[in-house]
Amino acid sequence: MADLQSVLRGARTRLSEAGVSSAALDARILVEHFSGTAREDAILRPSLELAGRIVQTIEQAVERRAGGEPVHRIIGEREFFGLPLKLSAETLEPRPDTETLVEAVLPFCRETAAREGECRILDLGTGTGAIALALLSQVPEAHAWGVDVAPGALETAAANAEALGLSGRFAPTLSDWWEKIEGCFHLIVTNPPYISGTEMEALVDEVRRFDPTRALYGGVDGLDAYRKIATGARRHLEKDGLVALEIGWQQGDAVSALFVAEGFEPAGRFRDFGNNERVLLFR
Numbered sequence: 338m339a340d341l342q343s344v345l346r347g348a349r350t351r352l353s354e355a356g357v358s359s360a361a362l363d364a365r366i367l368v369e370h371f372s373g374t375a376r377e378d379a380i381l382r383p384s385l386e387l388a389g390r391i392v393q394t395i396e397q398a399v400e401r402r403a404g405g406e407p408v409h410r411i412i413g414e415r416e417f418f419g420l421p422l423k424l425s426a427e428t429l430e431p432r433p434d435t436e437t438l439v440e441a442v443l444p445f446c447r448e449t450a451a452r453e454g455e456c457r458i459l460d461l462g463t464g465t466g467a468i469a470l471a472l473l474s475q476v477p478e479a480h481a482w483g484v485d486v487a488p489g490a491l492e493t494a495a496a497n498a499e500a501l502g503l504s505g506r507f508a509p510t511l512s513d514w515w516e517k518i519e520g521c522f523h524l525i526v527t528n529p530p531y532i533s534g535t536e537m538e539a540l541v542d543e544v545r546r547f548d549p550t551r552a553l554y555g556g557v558d559g560l561d562a563y564r565k566i567a568t569g570a571r572r573h574l575e576k577d578g579l580v581a582l583e584i585g586w587q588q589g590d591a592v593s594a595l596f597v598a599e600g601f602e603p604a605g606r607f608r609d610f611g612n613n614e615r616v617l618l619f620r
């Protein structure tokens with residue numbers, strides 16, 4: 338047994354000593370998750386006794402973090418657009434920057450739903466289901482098809498949809514980009530793998546070791562997935578539909594050229610929280 342305050346302090350000290358820059362925050366996330374306590378407990382009930390087996394689980398989790406594993410991988414979940422999402426070995430950990438894409442397409446999604454009574458969304462490379470589920474949570478008339486080539490990712494996306502009460506409007510779809518896709522969609526969204534060969538070598542350990550390579554690597558120049566997505570998008574887009582792409586911060590012009598060459602018109606460029614160009618829209 339040990340009290341909450343001393344367990345928290347111990348976790349913070351261990352992570353600081355290991356050089357974890359977000360030691361205090363990560364210690365709090367791990368302790369709260371594995372002890373089932375809430376943020377206010379550390380202030381209101383610092384002498385709360387934690388059982389020995391819980392303390393041991395927390396210590397093991399802290400060691401994993403000290404060894405470089407990202408905190409959300411250790412707890413197996415991460416919040417995206419206010420939704421708690423489970424992670425698994427085959428899913429990318431969703432990033433806050435991707436919320437820029439959700440914000441960018443929400444007005445279109447809502448307008449389409451209001452006008453047509455529905456909005457059919459195709460999410461290419463759905464991973465945890467992050468983008469599709471965020472949109473479904475905001476637009477009750479929307480339906481989404483979450484496409485991935487990784488079966489384990491689709492299992493996780495399906496479980497996330499179920500846990501959020503969205504499974505009736507979410508269809509996990511196993512496909513290599515367009516291979517198994519039929520029909521037309523009002524909105525095509527994607528955050529494909531876009532890291533180039535040289536960028537892969539420079540990736541921080543936390544990303545390179547723990548996010549699946551298939552979710553990151555976009556070929557030598559990082560643009561392979563955009564080439565494939567650009568060639569099929571028109572065929573699967575409703576008239577007046579919208580395509581939204583997350584991009585690497587220096588890829589805007591190159592990706593835009595690929596879509597313009599397929600007959601698309603640029604319809605918007607958006608920056609992320611770090612002021613990097615992150616999302617392109619096309620009609």
Ligand SMILES: C[S@@+](CC[C@H](N)C(=O)[O-])C[C@H]1O[C@@H](n2cnc3c(N)ncnc32)[C@H](O)[C@@H]1O
Binds near residue numbers: 435484529
């Ligand atoms: C950058 S991750 C994005 C995951 C999620 N949409 C998000 O934003 O957090 C890219 C996703 O594309 C999937 N993917 C990679 N190659 C694919 C392919 N050929 N066909 C379909 N999906 C693919 C990966 O498995 C991964 O889930």
